[in-house]
Amino acid sequence: MHTLHLKKPLAIFDLETTGVTISRDRIVEISVVKALPNGETEVRTQRVNPEMPIPLESSLIHGIYDEDVKDCPTFKGIAKSMATFLSGCDLAGFNSNRFDVPMLVEEFLRVGVDFDVKNRRLVDAQRIFHLMEPRNLAAAYKFYCGKELIGAHGAEADALATYEVLNAQISHYAGRTIKDEQGNEFEPVKNDMDALHELTATRSVDFAGRMVFNEQGEEVFNFGKHNGKRVVEVLQKEPAFYDWIMKGEFPLDTKRKLTEIKLRALTQR
Template sequence: MVGDLFANERVLAFDLETTGIKTRTDKIVQYALIGSDACGTEISVEGLVNPGCLIPPRASEIHGIYNRDVMDAAPFVSHAQKMYDLMNGAIIVGHNVRRFDMPFLTTEFSRVGMLAPKPKAIIDTLEIVRKLKLPRPHNLGSLCNRHGVDLTNAHTAGADAAATLLLLWRVMKDNPQPFRQPILEIERWAIGQNISSDGSELGRGYDDLPPVDSAGRLRRDNENIILAFGRHRGKTIKQLVNSDLQYYNWLISSASGIDDEAIIELKAHVQ
């Protein structure tokens, strides 16, 4: 299941160690990208970065990187192109990566006058465990311990990145249902971007989406077709096929009352 989800994709676990937690003023001191490319070749890239400033003692106590360690390291600009080439268009996996690591990276790219890489999708394990309502605490160390993932050398970028990738695998194996959909749908699910009947989540409801059938029971959301009625309301047709094939078969039958033209489109949509 996991292999199929990431087939033919570059998948990289991403982690940073920094001088602090302020994305606008603090700097990167270490990064790691661990995973594989679209043909399955292993990728393991780690680097120390000279931040151009002193590393506060408190930060060094956490990640174990001291000023002497980065004294002769290259500045971020020397790492930027390599990171861009690897991350642009890739599926990026990380723990709190959307709110911490990616904003830090974007700021560093801005400082050197470059556009930041644009991943195909960001799969954040913190978002996922919260969405699944798994028991707290949700810090990486506690989650890895609970799921049997070794996290030796915690708070080094390489160890954290590798552990996050394994954690994702374990969580997906233990909770397969949400992951039986395309990767972009998983990302939307994790961050809560679901169409609601009253528009409370995205500021829009079903009535704002163009209808597929004459009664408006099916709605179009970009490339997706969404059910706007019944017990599967809010699901895409592809999600429905994976979760309740019997209901889908009823939907495309004459008994559902859906227009013939809409039924033809539904069948073509899932092929």
């Protein structure tokens, strides 16, 4: 029995995929826990042949490789039965409103199976988590330092609190090991600025995140029609794209970084 008060079935589901781009990536596994109003649950888990290679970086996260799904049905092969299983259900997940629901709807649309979410309630447990357990400075100050943050959003109070939080984090975590996705133990937090930089730095080339570093350390675009393509290659093949960005409403930092990449490419020819 569960404690949820349900008037209709609630399908709590999770997807493993080839990546996070809704329009391009595909489902490789779907698992649904169907909670019924009478307190019973039904579980259905199905691996799916995505009909495209699974990138290694995705396989390292969810542990599903091309070999594991080559003999599995395609999404088209399971779409009708899955739609029937989900019929009349509200939907729930973790970060589901931003990812899992849009991805699932996209897959159904792709194979021409009607799956309307208009009359379904959509419940995202992550939103509840972030609402009730805020991840802001005041919450961090309370958690690590055991004190209420007086004068929050005043620059000096926030800066002093952040200094205390960082000191407390080092005391709390230094020397503690955790496991990565492959099960290898490592020590992420060290009392060393280089190590802390590596831990917290983003993969962005520019502060707006319009360009990021790929797994090979190369700059790639992170938006629009050239999403995922190497910046240098795009500038070579479509010089007008550079002009479009330079004339557009992009941050000056983005334009500066793009110009640096362009000039660097010219000098390396």
